Amino acid sequence: MNKIKTNENIWNRLYESRQNVLTFPAEPLVRYMHYLYKPGQVSSVKVLDFGFGSGNNFKFLSDFGFNMYGYEITEHARQITLERLPSDFDPGRLVVAPANTPLPFEKETFDCIIAWQVLNYNTYESLQ
Numbered sequence: 001m002n003k004i005k006t007n008e009n010i011w012n013r014l015y016e017s018r019q020n021v022l023t024f025p026a027e028p029l030v031r032y033m034h035y036l037y038k039p040g041q042v043s044s045v046k047v048l049d050f051g052f053g054s055g056n057n058f059k060f061l062s063d064f065g066f067n068m069y070g071y072e073i074t075e076h077a078r079q080i081t082l083e084r085l086p087s088d089f090d091p092g093r094l095v096v097a098p099a100n101t102p103l104p105f106e107k108e109t110f111d112c113i114i115a116w117q118v119l120n121y122n123t124y125e126s127l128q
Contacts, residue, residue, distance in 0.1 A: 048113045
């Protein structure tokens with residue numbers, strides 16, 4: 001099994017068992033976004049949360065008012081995140097696809113891309 005598939009299987013098991021559900025957003029991300037953007041001025045800012053995981057950062061950014069989209073490699077993570085969001089959130093904005101496939105978004109779709117911890121949990125080879 002290749003490293004990408006092994007990585008996907010590990011994250012799938014973690015989210016399926018709900019062993020990796022984080023409650024709070026990352027504090028440095030909260031500080032950074034508050035520094036860059038002001039409440040009430042962000043609804044037109046399109047943000048991609050690349051590797052949204054259990055949705056802790058995604059929910060914070062959505063609640064703050066950003067126009068949110070997400071990408072993840074496991075359906076279990078998507079379901080956990082959808083449980084945290086309002087019922088009127090469009091689930092089509094949370095994309096699940098294998099790690100080695102192109103994203104289904106046009107170039108320059110997003111004003112900001114967040115990839116919190118994605119690089120940390122991968123090897124150099126798996127990111128190429």
